[in-house]
Amino acid sequence: MQLLIFYIFGFIAVFAAVSVVLARKPVMSALYLILNMLALAAIYVQLNAHLIAALQVIVYAGAIVVLALFVIMLLNLREKQGIVSYHRTAVQAIGIIIVAFVMTSLASAVNSGGLPAAGPESAEFGTVVGVAKVLFTNYLLPFEIASVLLLAAIVGAVILSKSKV
Amino acid sequence: MMEAVASLNHYLILSAVLFSIGVIGVVTRRNAIVIYMSIEVMLNAVNLTFIAFSNHLNDMGGQVFTFMVMAVAAAEAAVGLAIIIALFRNKNTVDVDEVNLLKG
Numbered sequence: 001m002q003l004l005i006f007y008i009f010g011f012i013a014v015f016a017a018v019s020v021v022l023a024r025k026p027v028m029s030a031l032y033l034i035l036n037m038l039a040l041a042a043i044y045v046q047l048n049a050h051l052i053a054a055l056q057v058i059v060y061a062g063a064i065v066v067l068a069l070f071v072i073m074l075l076n077l078r079e080k081q082g083i084v085s086y087h088r089t090a091v092q093a094i095g096i097i098i099v100a101f102v103m104t105s106l107a108s109a110v111n112s113g114g115l116p117a118a119g120p121e122s123a124e125f126g127t128v129v130g131v132a133k134v135l136f137t138n139y140l141l142p143f144e145i146a147s148v149l150l151l152a153a154i155v156g157a158v159i160l161s162k163s164k165v
Numbered sequence: 166m167m168e169a170v171a172s173l174n175h176y177l178i179l180s181a182v183l184f185s186i187g188v189i190g191v192v193t194r195r196n197a198i199v200i201y202m203s204i205e206v207m208l209n210a211v212n213l214t215f216i217a218f219s220n221h222l223n224d225m226g227g228q229v230f231t232f233m234v235m236a237v238a239a240a241e242a243a244v245g246l247a248i249i250i251a252l253f254r255n256k257n258t259v260d261v262d263e264v265n266l267l268k269g
Contacts, residue, residue, distance in 0.1 A: 001169060002169060002170050002171055003169045003170060003171050003175075004169070006171035006175060006176075010175075010179045013179065013183060014179070014182055014183065014186070017182075017183050017186040017187065017206050018186055020186075020190060020199070020202055020203065020206055021186055021187075021189055021190035021193070021194065021199075021203060021206075023199075026196055026198045026199055026202075029198075029199050029202050030202060033202050033205060033206065036183075036206060036209065037209060040209055040212070040213060043176070043179075043213065044213075044216055046171070047176070047216050047217060047219075047220040048220055049216045049219065049220065049228050049231070051228070052212075052216060052228050052231050052232070055232070055235060056212075056235075059235050059239065060205075060209070060235065060238070063239070064205065064238060064239060064242045065202075065205075067242050067243075067246060068198060068201065068202060068242070068246065071198065071246045071249060071250060072198055074250070075198075075249075075250070075253050075259065077196070077198075077259065084193050084194065084195065091192075092192040092193055095188065095192055096185065096188055096189055096192065099184065099185055099188045100181070100185045103180070103181030103182075103184050103185055104178070104181050106177060106181065115221070115222070116222065118221065118222050118223045119222060119223040119224050120223065121223050122223070125223065125225065126220075126225070126228065130225055131225060131228050131229065131232070133225075134225040134226065134228075134229050135229050135232065138226070138229075139226070139229045142229075142233060146233055146236040146237075149236065149237070149240055150236060150239065150240055152240075153239070153240030153241075153243045153244050154243060156243070156244045156247070157243040157244055157246075157247040160244065160247035160248055160250075160251050161247045161250055161251065163254075
């Protein structure tokens with residue numbers, strides 16, 4: 001049953017990702033991206049990452065893709081003749097092959113062992129309490145630096161979107 | 166008969182497939198906004214890897230790193246889309262084949 005659910009949502013995620021790349025209109029790409037993120041959120045729930053699944057829906061599907069949709073709406077793009085860039089086709093093909101090879105060999109490398117031993121199970125795994133305990137103790141400094149990063153991004157976005165660049 | 170539970174490898178292969186689809190989008194599409202959305206697909210694939218390992222090892226660090234990836238994705242969305250708007254304002258296009266300011 002768990003495997004069946006994985007296959008259903010995995011298939012939806014892959015279908016949506018392919019549609020993001022193949023869709024002719026950018027708006028359709030953005031809508032398929034939301035579908036992809038919702039399917040991944042379902043898989044996160046399966047992996048006991050409940051807080052991350054909620055954040056995936058709220059932050060990614062709710063905020064980031066909507067921002068992209070706003071930009072698509074503002075730009076009023078015209079239809080172009082053909083969606084594929086034909087610059088340096090050989091380099092593109094080689095790049096795709098290398099990436100596919102590296103990523104599948106990562107999956108096969110896991111089979112051969114070498115992973116560290118699993119830690120003890122805890123009842124709080126993946127809940128708000130569990131993630132917050134780790135985030136605000138072991139990872140407090142990266143958390144604070146992330147806030148500085150976001151501040152820098154806000155300043156950068158404001159500067160870039162001024163009328164004179 | 167195999168056990169009916171998705172193993173770590175299932176998730177890693179799904180992540181690999183999604184990442185590769187994202188790379189295909191980045192290197193083949195012309196529209197800068199679609200390239201940006203393909204990058205989001207790649208970030209999501211990486212998040213799936215983090216969560217799968219986190220669940221497999223019972224280590225919550227992976228979920229914290231996913232949190233950080235989301236923060237970076239938000240920053241990237243703000244700056245990247247601002248760049249796309251500035252590009253459209255100056256060149257009146259978001260087609261990456263027509264933008265060659267740095268070519269000299």
